[in-house]
Amino acid sequence: MRITTTVNGESRQVDDVWPGESLLYVLRERMGLPGSKNACEQGECGSCTVYLDNVPVCACLVAAGQAQDRDITTVEGLADGEDLHPVQQCFVEAGAVQCGFCTPGLIVAAHDLLAREPQPSDPEIREALAGNLCRCTGYEKILDAVRLAADRMATT
């Protein structure tokens, strides 16, 4: 089937999509957007998190056909040209990235949290990131990054 969606503000069309494949597969393999990662394909790890009509979801659990005519933002869509989004910049500065596999999903989840709640408490940060697994960092640096991003976004 043919799928037409808006991805990161651009209208995209792909053909010969198998209806049962996931939005994640379409993004990575058919649209050449490998930012969203594929780790579990069962909703457990959050590394495939994207916005679907402004709501963070696991792209691995959205059927390709369900994305028809929808608005999708991936981690690739958050930076402003060469300028990283403050959430991305703060992940770099806080040392919240080791192997980096979980990072795109965490960035989208943290981006959504700070859009809804500009000054989150620690429990709110933990709750918002509960669907994202990281096997490297132990999470402390990730929490630092989100706090740093909240402060920076408040002052800019």
Next chain:
Amino acid sequence: MDFLQPRSWAEALEAKAAHPGAVPIAGGTDVMVELNFDKHRPEALLDLNRVDDLAQWWTEDGRVRLGAGVSYSRVIDELGDTLPGLAMASRTVGSPQIRNRGTVGGNLGAASPAGDAHPALLAAEASVEVASTRGTRSIPIAEFYTGVKRNALEPDELVAAIWVTPPSGPQQFSKIGTRNAMVISVAAFGLALHPDRRTVGTGIGSAAPTPRRAPDAESFLAGELDWDGRRELADSVAREFGERVRAAASPIDDVRGTAAYRLHSLSVMARRALAWAWHDYQRAA
């Protein structure tokens, strides 16, 4: 494999009648896992995301009609006060991403004994509105679950909505698992006190082939509670209630826990849920 994408409820029912083997997909949080792991190749997917009616809820004749396609996140944000038991259960589901997509209708469609909506819906004595091109019928929630991951839907039927009466008394939900987030319950318990009718509702999750009530525990407790005076709850009553809830379960050993642990945790959760609910009831006086 076909991808059917009805734009209205009438079209959805026609599609299901024409393709009884089509698998409905709402949030996809159960269906896509199966597809990704190639466990199942249905002849068609029937996407319900474009059916606007399914994603609505409203109040009619004093009852909430919750469209099958309303997500957990929306239940939490929009119905926390109106359907407290279901909202509490919804908060424990998966993760934010799963709650954003997963629906109560999908929980009913999957009919897993571990589904978190079930204990809350059982305790609240909800009913399920199901429909086909042949017509609409209402199924009391306790009759909806017919076996392990089986429900009362005919092949041409879809879940339209869940009807729940907003509570006249406190509701509680309790779930036990290995951690706080992203966890399938080892056992779960829902409780609703109905002071208007002087009855008690219960729901047991993950501790029998289907979600089920504990009728004997319900009638025992309804007879023991001091509905008017709201006096302190006797320890012996809470304990006996827990024992009777436990007696209603018939769990198995599996990877998530043993039957013995499930039984024990149920009696503890029932006792605690009752203490919390009774405390709420006393405070509301």
